[in-house]
Amino acid sequence: MQNKKTAGLLSPGAHEVAVDSLNQRYHVYGSGPVCLAMPGGPGVIWESLRAPALEEFLTMVYVEPLGTGGSQRLPSHPDGYTRERYRRSLMGLLDRLSLPRVFLLGHSHGGFVAQYVALHHPDRLRGLVLYESAPVTGPEHMAEAATRVEEFIHRNEGRPELPAALDALQSVGAVTDDEKITAALRGLLPMYFARYWDREDELRGFREAVTCTYISSRDGNGESDIIDDRATLPKLTVPTLVVVGRHDVICGPRWAQELHTLIPRSQLVVLENSGHLGHVEEPEAFAGAVRAFTESTSV
Template identity: 40%
Template sequence: MTTTLRHYKISIDGVVQSFHIAGKGPVCLVHPGGPGFNWNYMRMPLLEQTMTVVYIEPIGTGDSGLLQDGDYSMPRYAYFAHKIAEHIGAEKPCFLGHSHGGFAGIQYALDYPNELGGLILHSSAPCMVPELGMEQTRQIKLYAERWPDRPEAQAACQAWMDLGAGAAQDKESFLELLGRLLPAFFGNYWNLPKEFEEWRDNLDFYLVPRNPHTWDAREVLDAIDVPTLILVGEHDFNCGPRWAAEMDDKMPNSQLHTFEAGGHMSHVESPEEFVKVVSDFVRHVRSA
């Protein structure tokens, strides 16, 4: 059953912030990754059955506005998410961040301690530095080795190399490259649920000029005391088990769940398992 999706726009410091709300129950802010993915790839109808899901359109994407200073930094993403929570009157909401959205979630927990009821880091990492890129390249080569007889896997590996070489110069070329890279985001691209084709056809991405910056929270993860659920796919090339284990080791109130043979998009690849793990976590932290 699909719940009604309501679209909202507010102004934060003169910048339009767009978001969508669906479902009922405890509030969960959902921040997509990229940075630049359209929010709708994170739509989770099953989660909407038990939670009020607030899908954020990050600044610089979709119907949200652009930052005049181009400072798309983690504190800015966290600030805009926090302002949404304030606007809708959410007390102790959960924050579910995917990939780069998880970076924003970590920053949220650091900048606004005691404001979150729970933090859910979905296929994410504690840093955005060259070391992350090197690990991604190493992992996508292993991915291609796991599927030596699948042309799509070899093409995905080459697409990653093309991306690193600057092949995507505009939105059209980036979406073409993303289409070739897509199989690598899944543990088994050839065994996806029937809803995948519609999900794939609705993928969109926004290329926004951004001031170059790095981000690294590894030395301050132990300051995050909010209950944290870390989700990772066993074969996630993008933000894989190495980063999940490091976060789980350093965060004092965390738990780790690994999707066996999963990839970077477990909410798509294993939606029932994903929603059960998240719902159980939210239920536990609320009862505690």
């Protein structure tokens, strides 16, 4: 139960609090049990994860991760945005909100952060939703993504828009500023959907609105920050739902199945007509899976 001093911090709308001497911005929508939502990227705008269908039964607290949007940047920006740094920020936010236990939903890179938080603070979570996540980054993850991209190319062979999307994907590795990473993300975004070009009139607005901050995959010392949670995930005690789109090219079904196998008593839901953005492509199916999970999870 919140006290009067912090109750306003969960009122609808945008909020900003100081956490660990850094400004942390977040947005509140909906009603019901509280669910913190961590977007992907790292660096993708928080609105990309907004899911109104979840707001019908959850109080969604959409976090703007440090370094993005209205949240403060680290002195080492664009480096230093490790999971440990994000963990401290999220735990500090929970403390400021006087929330003892919440649901935590992480999308894509946000899933890597969410599982890290769950491993270190199981007592603070009612449940965990790993949405388009994976247990590992680095060469193995990239090789699987390359295979999935080839499948995407095969499914869309002959489409005149395909070469531009592939060019945008190839450009990502050379991008080091916000404007160019946003352009690259918008260019490759059709690959994040199961059938973007068949639904372009419906999905164009999402594509045109998405923005991204350039954040590196290096720690504060400039070293590569590779993730591999496969040894620790079997120790995870938080009730967990794993959600994946059948056609996701970035964190596809292979990784969802591996997460499901590694995490004791986890649940797995595959969205058959989605890519990386099932909350946009299949909002009712996505929300239905999350609702069933949250309602089945004991307080």
